[in-house]
Amino acid sequence: MDFTPYPDRFGFLHIDLNSFFASVEQQLEPKYRGRPLAVVPTMADTTCCIAASYEAKALGIKTGTQVGEAKKKCPEIVLIEGNHTEYAKYSKAIADAVELCCPVAHTPSIDEMVCQLIGREQEPPRARRIALDIKQSIYKNVGVALRCSIGMAPNRYLAKIASDMQKPDGLIGLLPSQLPRAIAHLELRDLPGVGARTEVRLNAKGITTMEQLLALDRAGMHKLWDSVWGDRLYHWLRGEATGDDGAPVSSGVQKSLGHSHVMAPEFRSQEGAWSVAHKLLHKAAMRLRMEKFYAGSMAVTIRFQLTREQAEGMAKAKKHFSGIKHSGWGMEARFRDCQDTLTLLEVLRGIWKQRPQGAEFQRPFFVGVTLRDLIPENEHQEDLFGDPNNRGQLSATMDKLNLKYGHTTLHFAGMLPARESAPTRIAFTQIPVQYGVDYM
CATH class of the missing domain: 3.40.1170.60 (MutS, DNA mismatch repair protein, domain I)
Known part of the structure; x- marks a missing residue:
């Protein structure tokens, strides 16, 4: 048999x-x-x-x-x-177009979606038909300039690999009977999770090609990675599923939210950076309430552009992706969990006073504000004396107007100079959500 x-x-x-x-x-x-x-x-x-x-x-x-x-x-x-x-609007429209053909099970990023197939959908001819229907649905319902590559595989890890094997407008399937030989021609860097540093580490251990990696048995893979990741990867590359299907296992609990911004030249001053930080907090605080969380700590990060002389005199000067050499500073403050903007602004002001004042810290070009130690609203314990200054009610009133007319309609005066700066940006792991008329 x-x-x-x-x-x-x-x-x-x-x-x-x-x-x-x-x-x-x-x-x-x-x-x-x-x-x-x-x-x-x-x-x-x-x-x-x-x-x-x-x-x-x-x-x-x-x-x-x-x-x-x-x-x-x-x-x-x-x-x-x-x-x-x-981009956020188009991502939502594309997800809706995909949903007409097959439910979207996961959205790893703004430009990626994953569909899980069940029953007879898993049969290769039917899966291929679904994939072609998805392409046509995007073309017809969203736009002719939008193309996608689709990978089909037994698990999520291999499906992502397959989606990168033919671009643009590709369609590649990896079946268990074809594995692992169907991926033997790839580079190590083609594997999700293998970046430059990991590749260097693998090379140091004698693994320089995909063929060498695939030749290892399960014990060898475990030893190579020195963790259970090696065991999982051994199975994924051979078409097996391990329960998480090649995806990072989420704890299901959001731990932080925030915003950061590389400032335009006109804001690269102490006053400009403060107004931008103020706006970033304004957006983060509004999101905190929309997502029904309280925060227990705040972290602020500032990067300062260095002159050529300062960079040469600093042994550990870092280089931003834009080419700017910089020094950096950050601080985190803890407080009784809250969600109103005014209290959070007081915390931000206290942190801001602690920023360094030396010659190399006079030209800020990047600011980040992150709210951490989040707890759901239903786990928050009210203060024994309530909210005597009605700060929560003030924030709720601001939210009501900002949701209707735009999130910068009503705000505290400190962010006025930067009202139009720090627009919504898309991070690799965060897709903007629409609140009222704006995406944040």
Whole structure:
């Protein structure tokens, strides 16, 4: 009897939106289609591209390429300052289009979605039909400039690998009977979770190719990674599922929320940085209440641009992705859990007074504010004496107006200079959520 322990079926589809930010811009403006285009955080040659169209990628311009360098490679490149609210809207529209064909089980990032297949959907011809229907649904319901690559595999880890194997507009399936030989040609860096540092560590242990990695048995994989991750990876690469299907296991408890911002040149002063920090807190505090949490601590991070002389005299000067050499400072303060903006602003003001004052700390260019130690509203213990100053009611009134008319409609005066700065940005692990008329 021919016994196949792992039947040739697909358990997951991983949808990877190709050059998402750039594709949205080409969808919004048909005249940009077919042209080299890059999305940038600000219009400055010293910053870096955060996305590039496939036409730009063909010229060697990619995420992380400095704008000045991109202009040298392609003088006619179209540069667009990112509109993260539009990207969030399109991500939601694409998820809705996918849902018409198959439920979205996970959303790892703004440009990725995962569908879990059940029953006869797992049969390869049916899974392929679903994948093609998803592509058509996005094309028909969202936009002709938006393309995706879809990976089909028995587990989530392999499905993500497959989605990267053919771009743009790819469709690749990895069946258990084809594994692991179907991925033997890949580079180690093609594996999710294997970055530059991990690759160096693997190379130091004698593993420089995928073939060498796949030749290891389970015990060898465990020893190589020195953790249960090695055991899991051994099974995933052979088409098995281990319960978490190749995805990080979430604790299910949100521990922090916050915002950070690389400031425009006009805000790179002590006063400008304070107003930006004030706005970041304003947004974070509003999100805290919308998501029904209280916070018990606040962390503030500031990075300061160094002059060439200062950088040369500082042995451990760090370098921002934009090329700016900088020093950094951060502080965390704990307090009785709260959620109203005024109390949180008092905490921010106290932290701000502690910032360093030396010569190398006079040119702030980055500010981050994070609320931590979150607890759900239903676990919060009210103060014995209540809220004598009605701070909670004041915040609730502000939220009501800001949800209706925009989140900067009503605010404290300290953020007025930066009211229009620090717009919504998309982090790799955080997708903006719509609250009222705005995304945050």
